[in-house]
Amino acid sequence: MTNGAESARAGTKLDVAGALKDAGLAALVAFGLFSLILGLRTEQSQISQQLALIPRPFLLAAAVAIVFAGRFAVALWFRRGVDIDPGALVPAGLAAKLDRLGHYAAPALLAFALATPFLFYSNRYILDLGILVLTYVMLGWGLNVVVGLAGLLDLGYVAFYAVGAYSYALIAQHFGLSFWICLPLAGIFAAFWGVLLGFPVLRLRGDYLAIVTLAFGEIIRLVIINWQSLTGGPNGISGIPRPSFFGIPFSDDEHGFAAAFGLEFTPTHRVVFLFYVILALALLTNFVTLRLRRLPIGRAWEALREDEIACRSLGINTTHTKLTAFAIGALIGGIAGSFFATRQGFISPESFVFMESALVLAIVVLGGMGSQLGVAIAALVMIGGFELFRGFEQFRMLVFGLVMVAIMVWRPRGLVAHRSPSVHLVERKIIPAAIVEEARR
Amino acid sequence: MSAPLLSIRGVKTFYGNIMALAGVDLEVREGEIVTLIGANGAGKSTLMMTICGTPPPREGQIIFDGRDITRLATHEIIRSRIAQAPEGRRIFPRMTVFENLQLGAAVTEFVHFDEDLERVFTMFPILAKRREQRGGTLSGGEQQMLSIGRALMSRPRLLLLDEPSLGLAPLLVQQIFGAIRNLNEREGLTIFLVEQNAHHALKLAHRGYVLVNGLITLQGTGRELLERPEVREAYLDGGRVPRD
Numbered sequence: 001m002t003n004g005a006e007s008a009r010a011g012t013k014l015d016v017a018g019a020l021k022d023a024g025l026a027a028l029v030a031f032g033l034f035s036l037i038l039g040l041r042t043e044q045s046q047i048s049q050q051l052a053l054i055p056r057p058f059l060l061a062a063a064v065a066i067v068f069a070g071r072f073a074v075a076l077w078f079r080r081g082v083d084i085d086p087g088a089l090v091p092a093g094l095a096a097k098l099d100r101l102g103h104y105a106a107p108a109l110l111a112f113a114l115a116t117p118f119l120f121y122s123n124r125y126i127l128d129l130g131i132l133v134l135t136y137v138m139l140g141w142g143l144n145v146v147v148g149l150a151g152l153l154d155l156g157y158v159a160f161y162a163v164g165a166y167s168y169a170l171i172a173q174h175f176g177l178s179f180w181i182c183l184p185l186a187g188i189f190a191a192f193w194g195v196l197l198g199f200p201v202l203r204l205r206g207d208y209l210a211i212v213t214l215a216f217g218e219i220i221r222l223v224i225i226n227w228q229s230l231t232g233g234p235n236g237i238s239g240i241p242r243p244s245f246f247g248i249p250f251s252d253d254e255h256g257f258a259a260a261f262g263l264e265f266t267p268t269h270r271v272v273f274l275f276y277v278i279l280a281l282a283l284l285t286n287f288v289t290l291r292l293r294r295l296p297i298g299r300a301w302e303a304l305r306e307d308e309i310a311c312r313s314l315g316i317n318t319t320h321t322k323l324t325a326f327a328i329g330a331l332i333g334g335i336a337g338s339f340f341a342t343r344q345g346f347i348s349p350e351s352f353v354f355m356e357s358a359l360v361l362a363i364v365v366l367g368g369m370g371s372q373l374g375v376a377i378a379a380l381v382m383i384g385g386f387e388l389f390r391g392f393e394q395f396r397m398l399v400f401g402l403v404m405v406a407i408m409v410w411r412p413r414g415l416v417a418h419r420s421p422s423v424h425l426v427e428r429k430i431i432p433a434a435i436v437e438e439a440r441r
Numbered sequence: 442m443s444a445p446l447l448s449i450r451g452v453k454t455f456y457g458n459i460m461a462l463a464g465v466d467l468e469v470r471e472g473e474i475v476t477l478i479g480a481n482g483a484g485k486s487t488l489m490m491t492i493c494g495t496p497p498p499r500e501g502q503i504i505f506d507g508r509d510i511t512r513l514a515t516h517e518i519i520r521s522r523i524a525q526a527p528e529g530r531r532i533f534p535r536m537t538v539f540e541n542l543q544l545g546a547a548v549t550e551f552v553h554f555d556e557d558l559e560r561v562f563t564m565f566p567i568l569a570k571r572r573e574q575r576g577g578t579l580s581g582g583e584q585q586m587l588s589i590g591r592a593l594m595s596r597p598r599l600l601l602l603d604e605p606s607l608g609l610a611p612l613l614v615q616q617i618f619g620a621i622r623n624l625n626e627r628e629g630l631t632i633f634l635v636e637q638n639a640h641h642a643l644k645l646a647h648r649g650y651v652l653v654n655g656l657i658t659l660q661g662t663g664r665e666l667l668e669r670p671e672v673r674e675a676y677l678d679g680g681r682v683p684r685d
Contacts, residue, residue: 296547303533303544310531312495315519315548315595 019075026071027064034063106373109380113279117272127271131278131343133383135336138282140363140375142332145289147361148370149298150325151305153210156217157360159197160190160330162224162352164337169237169347170230179243183338190334191327193220198326202319205308217357224349236348243342245273274343281339285332286372292328301325302370366407368414377415444507446471446631447492447523447599452501454484454491461487463655464501469599469633474625476634476642476663478676479652485635486528488652489603492633493525494518506598520548524597528604528635530588534577538568541576541587545594553596561590564620582613589620599631600624606638614638618645639676643667651676 039060045052113134120126139161146154167186171177177185201212224231231237242250250257250270257273258265292298300321303311312318341347359382367378385403389396407415445468454462461484469475479485491498494515503511510518519525524545533541542561546554562569565586571579576587585605592600602621606614618641624630636642643649643663651659651672659666666672 299540299544300547302536306533306535307531309495310527310533311544312515313493313519313525313527313531314544314591315516316544317514317516 016076019072022075023068023072027068030064030067031060034060038063105377109373109376110283117275121268121272124268124271127268127275129384129387131271131275133380134275134278134282135340135343136360136363136379136383137376138278138285138336138339139333139360140367140379141282141285141289141372142329142336143360143364144367144370144372144375145292145301145332146325146329147364148375149289149293149305150301150322152322152325153206153213154326154329155210155214155354155357155361156197156220157213157329157333158352158354158356159217159220160194160333161337161340161356162220162349163190163193163330164334165341165347165352166224166231166237166337167334168338168341169240172241172342173237173239176241178247179241179342180246183335186338187331187335190337191331193334194326194328194330195323197330198323202322214354214357217354221349221352224352232348234349236346236350238346240341240345240347242270242345243274243277274339278339278343281335285335289372297321297324305370362404366404366414368411368416371414371416374414374416443471445469446506447633448504449488449492450502450504452488452491452498452503454487454496454498456487456496461655462491462498465652465655465657467650467657469631471631472625472629473648474621474632474634474646476636476646476649477652478636478639478642478649478666478672480675481637483652484655485637485652486603487655489525489528489601489633489635492518492523492601516548519595522596522598523601524592524595524599525601526585526588526592526603526605529607530581530584532576532579532584532587532591535575537573537575538579538587539572541591542568542572542594545591548595554594557594557596561593564593564623565590582609582616585609585613585617586620589617593624597630599633602632602634604635604637606636606641614641621645639672640667643672 039056041054041056042051043054044050113130116130117127120130139157142160143154143157146152146157164186167189168179168182171182171185172179197213197216201209204212225233227233244250245257248257248260249255250267250273252265253259256265257263257269263269293302300311300316301324303314303316304318304321304325308318311321340351344351363378363382364375366382367374367376381403382400386396386400389399392399447467447469449465449467452462452465453460465484465488467475467477467488477485477488490496492503494510494513498511501511502509505518505521505523508521510521513521533544536544542558543551543554546557549557562572567583568586568590571583576584579587589600589602589605592602605617605621609617621632621634622645625632634642634646643666646663649661649663649666650657651666659669659672661669667677
């Protein structure tokens with residue numbers, strides 16, 4: 001890497017005039033951008049109750065100067081500053097090490113997840129965060145079936161999450177069924193809605209599919225808001241039954257979990273139980289997905305993602321293939337939703353906005369489409385990072401955006417970008433995404 | 442003579458309001474190589490796709506092995522043992538050679554998978570070498586072999602090949618055409634070949650059809666068509682005798 005950079009620098013003389021011009025242009029753009037954002041400030045006058053504009057020329061000048069100086073330095077350093085090879089920014093050795101590290105990442109993460117309730121037993125905040133992360137891991141894996149494996153861009157995934165949550169809440173409240181019976185029921189309900197969405201969008205692909213699924217997500221949310229008699233509208237549903245330990249409630253009396261096992265009562269028992277429930281559900285999701293990938297249906301999903309016409313010319317029924325992908329994805333989303341409902345004890349349409357779909361999709365894309373490990377890491381980074389930067393308040397989104405841009409620059413196909421073949425005959429050969437991409441050109 | 446394996450009768454196919462096939466009649470008999478030649482946009486690939494039901498014809502009939510397949514869904518047509526190596530190869534780039542071949546066998550329920558795999562690997566030994574490699578990393582010729590091999594994995598009675606010579610070097614074209622001839626002569630496989638490379642295709646085929654603007658204008662044996670002045674004029678380099 002250093003060799004390349006040095007030779008590139010040696011090959012060109014310091015082009016001061018060019019760099020100045022470049023920096024001037026950047027400063028001009030910065031001036032245009034910042035003149036309204038930073039240069040003017042509105043303030044309500046205390047006396048006349050009118051808005052007054054207060055110019056802030058020094059702040060504006062400072063911002064423009066910073067951009068100018070920064071751009072000048074960059075332009076001098078890397079010739080024109082535009083042809084930076086992003087690959088060169090991550091040394092080849094490091095990339096290889098990361099790939100090797102990936103080998104141990106999955107067992108290490110699993111071990112860490114299993115140990116979390118013991119390590120942080122007294123830290124309720126970490127446990128709650130862990131549950132949240134695992135919920136998103138599960139949602140990410142569910143969406144991964146639809147987007148990562150079958151290649152159907154779904155922007156309304158939150159709809160199934162919502163259907164699952166409301167199904168659980170309503171069934172549990174009206175019929176008094178237990179968590180373990182409601183869970184699959186809610187999942188099946190969501191899967192049914194997945195098929196329902198699947199039918200009209202069978203002929204759509206790419207952008208058009210994305211728009212329709214986006215609309216579907218909104219429709220579900222609007223129906224929930226407006227169907228007050230059933231869903232409680234914007235007020236949501238409260239008092240959703242909490243899960244019990246196979247029939248033993250987590251309560252502070254002689255019939256409770258603590259009494260039954262001779263333990264001292266603490267609310268942490270329930271949290272730990274919930275943590276393991278979602279961990280088990282997520283692992284089950286992972287297991288099922290990995291198995292499905294090896295079956296003809298999973299292979300057909302991947303073939304569908306690669307080339308729909310070729311798929312049809314091989315006699316694969318694309319209708320079935322798409323519908324099963326939607327149904328399985330929705331099933332997983334629905335189960336995650338019903339877990340969400342039982343954990344929160346309260347649900348409202350507020351929890352099922354488009355932002356959730358976007359977040360889950362971001363997890364899948366950043367993690368590397370089709371990669372189970374990548375999705376898990378991405379969920380940890382995104383949700384964990386979200387919490388970590390809570391102190392930054394509105395700058396949180398800025399950091400979030402920067403991280404996303406950085407990942408897309410350095411690992412354009414996601415954190416874990418290679419797709420490992422589902423069958424190996426002799427030995428395992430991992431071909432980096434970069435080479436595959438090269439070959440496709 | 443026995444009934445043809447594939448018979449296409451008065452087929453008209455439309456894209457919206459545009460008529461791509463204006464009533465095509467064509468027959469492929471068991472054990473034959475039949476080729477369809479024509480210029481760009483004549484409707485060759487459309488005919489190929491119409492046989493597979495995407496899009497289905499608006500008028501006319503397609504009979505395969507005595508059964509009317511005109512209105513069947515694509516996957517049902519393929520299940521009646523017609524295989525296609527589509528135009529532009531269309532292999533799955535991120536999947537390995539082996540996985541590509543597995544998908545080719547999707548309709549057979551993998552009953553005789555190992556046997557078929559062996560057959561494809563014997564025919565194209567390079568694929569055996571590359572079987573753990575991703576489709577996208579193969580060369581053009583290898584991708585074409587994979588496309589044909591993938592189609593063969595379903596044990597078809599009729600193999601549809603859409604421009605297998607597209608974008609290949611002359612040497613590779615010869616290799617591919619040699620493999621097609623072998624398939625026909627040794628295994629008796631019936632092949633319907635759509636080609637722009639009229640000279641090679643007509644030399645290989647038993648019979649040929651010429652498609653112009655969605656209509657068959659000429660038909661005959663491969664040799665006959667090669668001699669026809671209008672074919673030479675339009676498709677074979679202005680009437681000069683091409684040399685191999």
